[in-house]
Amino acid sequence: MNMNRLGRTKIEVSEFCLGSMTWGTQNSAEEAHDQIDRALDAGINFIDTAEMYPVNPVSAETIGRTERIIGLWFERDMRREDVILATKHSGEGLAAVREGAPISSETIPEAIEGSLRRLKTDYIDLYQFHWPNRGSYMFRKNWSYDPTSQLMLDTQEHMVDALGALQEEVKRGTIRAFGLSNESAWGTTKWLEAAEEMGGPRVASVQNEYSLLCRLYDTDMAEMSVQEDVPLLAFSPLAAGLLTGKYQNGAVPDKSRMSLNGDLGGRKSARAFDAVDAYLDIAQRHGLDPAQMALAWCKTRPFMGSIIFGSTTMAQLETCLGAIDLTLSDEVMKEINAAHRQHPMPY
Template identity: 50%
Template sequence: MKMKPLGRTGINVTEICLGTMTWGVQNTEAEAHAQLDYAIDAGINFIDTAEAYAVPIGPETYGKTETYIGNWLKRPGKRDKIVLATKIAGGGGQHWIRDGSAPNAKTVRIALEGSLKRLQTDYIDLYQIHWPARPHYNFGNSWNYDPTQTDRAEVLARMEEVLESLGALVKEGKIRHVGLSNETAWGTMQWLRLAEQKGLPRMASLQNEYGLLQRHFDLDMAELCHHEDVGLLAYSTLAAGVLTGKYLDGKIPAGSRATVAKDGFWRKSSHSEPAVRRYVDLAREHGLDPADLAIAFSLSRPFMTSVIIGATSLDQLKADIAAADIILTADDLAEIAAIHRDYPRPI
């Protein structure tokens, strides 16, 4: 398993990160622990979760995934084997999470203390802001995104307040490093600027969606992250399973994510289906599983720090981890580029 530097932190993480958001809805605690055991034995040292998980997020699933992980972490010898990442929610419309308030000086501490308790650990290696508390283009919002309605002064003041709170928690040893999720280029640069100006923690990473169907990151974000040493942690590389081809022709397999959640299925549409079909055909022409092609492509990107994989079975997990051994040739990448040229923005 290849190791990559996590921004400028001095920490190295595996290029595959174990995602956990299905644990508590599609996966039992026993299944979650089995996935953790297998991933660690396979050489993975990076685990990502969030206070808002499991997905679909709601009052009844809030904190469930962290609790499952915490029960695994309390076993002797587990905590020091992993780089543990979690996220603070807020400002995204979830009224059951601190009344839906955006992260601020008070709620950052409350959220972190809750995560530490559920995870049964004294510190978080990477504490991330789950989404901006302002309009943004992630989660399929690029077709109606309007940044002109954002109050610049208010956003910057909130960023500074949150960063100061994170800085205090870093000094207390409860957080080692901080990161972003679902951010934009402008937003990321403001976090970096404030950190430099105020002597506050620097954002080490950015967890955004990236994969064959969602490649906004190739442009301004790739340039920013390259020059500023902010590592991409790519989520939904399989587009919520859409890129496996299992939903083609209107199929909804039993036990799939589509059976338990509407979340993510804006990725499955009349616009994306022709692109998915082309990628699936390409994979099969080369004797690859479509999921393996998608993961291998994301791992090939020069700005990639780690690809977050999620699985609902050990067989899926084993296959996803094995995709790290696949090396795409220049011809493979040229064929992918040709499909992307035909379908540059299908979702």
């Protein structure tokens, strides 16, 4: 397993990261623990979660359940030192978590203490802000995103306030590094500038959506990542399952994500299915599993820190693990590039 450094920290993470957002709804605690065991056996040392998990659906009754499941694994196996653990502060907009309070110096200590308690640990390796207070163009909001309501002074004051609280947590030893999620190039660079000016923790990574079907990261964010040493932690690298091909021709497998979330968070469209057909054709002609091809392609990106995948079955997990040692040929890469030009931004 290849290892990558998280930004300018000393933290080394595996090229693949085990996602956890279905643990507690679609997966039981026992199933989640089996996934952790298998992933660690395969060389993965990185687990990503969030205080709001599980999803499908998100509900007040299940908030925090995923962290508790991970905490039970730590308590059972006593292998905390074998895992790089990332979790997230939900922030504004999710009423079920602290009544939707925005990220601030007041909510950060409370959120961290809650995560530590549920996770049964005394430190978090990577603490991330799930989405910016000022809003985000992620999750298909890019089609109508309007930043004119943002006030520069408010944003700068918020960053200084939050970084001060994060620095106190670093001193306390409750967090090792700080990361962002669903962020923009401008937002990330402003966080970097604020940290440089006040001495707060520097952004170590950005967790944004990225896959063969969702390549918003390829321009300004990619340049920021490379030039500023802020790697991408890619979520939904299989486009919520679309790139496996299991939803083609109107199929909706029982207990699949589409059966629970009909439009896959805005990803479902005729253009998306056409794009998937193109990638499935490449995989078939070259004797590749389409999910493994999609994951192996992510490894080739110059800004990649780790690729976060989730599984609801052990069979799916085994398929994803098959991408660890897969290297795509020049011919496959050439055909993937051609398919992308034919099917840009399919959702």
